[in-house]
Amino acid sequence: MHEQVEGGFGAWYRRHRWWADPLGMALLSVVMAWFGFRGIWGPFSILQEPVSPWWSLALALPACALALVKRRLPVTVLVLVTLLFVVDLVTVGGIGTLVVLLDVLWTASFLAGPQGRRVLLIVLGLSTVVLFLAAWLFTDVSLAVAFLIGVQFGAIFGTDYWWAVAVSQAHELAELHRQRAEAAAAVAERDRAEAVQRERETMARELHDVVAGHVMAMAIRAEAALSTAPDRTADREALQAVRDAGLDAHGALRSMISVLRRGDGTLAPTPRWADLGAIVQEAERGGLVVRLVVDDVDDLGAAREQAVIRIVREALNNCVRHASGADVEVGIRGSSAEVRVEVRSRGGVASRAAVHGDEGWGLQMLRERVGALGGVFAAGPVAGGWSVHARIPREVTA
Known part of the structure; x- marks a missing residue:
């Protein structure tokens, strides 16, 4: 019963996660604002006075709305959410836009091809360097603190990117194995059909070459005897020939039946000189x-x-x-x-x-x-x- 409930919820979530995830991130942003999270990126803020944490929702909620179409427009959504995060970084300093940015970055990395992933990796590297330089040159933090900020951002976004690529490659590998399994199954089915056809052709040849020949010989000898005047000697020779052909046909049929039932023996004696x-x-x-x-x-x-x-x-x-x-x-x-x-x-x-x-x-x-x-x-x-x-x-x- 517990497994059925889990399976039902998991299936429901997979069908509705396109809106369930953005809704969850929006609720998280509200909770963070209610708890008073703001100014967590203090060194980058350009505001002279602290503002209410509820102002973070002005950026987080639009980012959550953009996340609704992240699978249809992954690159566009990633760019727009990144802009919202940068605005949040230099103003309120909330956490909601960061969560949404990590989510849409994961989706974009997961859906991107090899070329797109290389571009994203380069952009992430450059962004980390730019963030480090900005913290060092345009804030009052020391070089060591600026370096630590760059490492933290690089680790967070790099881990998110690596995770998405790893999952995507695992899916690609699973799909490749599935295609290979289907191809192997198709080849096996084709080989089985060809083997059955070869067996049918072999049986047809043996029936024609051996059994049909003996049966026709019986009919011809009997017809020859019936078309002439009764003669004891000739008639007995004809009957003997019919009997011999019948025994030969019977032996060939028994060997074929043995092969069909048990798979052993040979179909018929191999003709030789x-x-x-x-x-x-x-x-x-x-x-x-x-x-x-x-x-x-x-x-x-x-x-x-x-x-x-x-x-x-x-x-x-x-x-x-x-x-x-x-x-x-x-x-x-x-x-x-x-x-x-x-x-x-x-x-x-x-x-x-x-x-x-x-x-x-x-x-x-x-x-x-x-x-x-x-x-x-x-x-x-x-x-x-x-x-x-x-x-x-x-x-x-x-």
């Missing part, structure tokens, strides 16, 4: 006639080797779907600078089991994969068939 023969055999079981030519492609590196195998697999899967029974030539040739992959089909007919809606996804993924390796990918119709062609530069070794 050893898988190339099985990929060709699977295409031949799907009704293609495949001729494979591999020449001088040693030491490609894992990423380029995987890209080559995936290009061959996707191209052959497309032939099974869209050119069943086609003659397909697969060429993988390398040189000292690059490896070239070409899959070209002739003839064939589209399978009725081929689905529509994902046309171009596999080719687009291959284009992105090859582009990431600095290569060039192209696919399109040629005379009598279709061609997929890729050129991948070899990995540069130090």
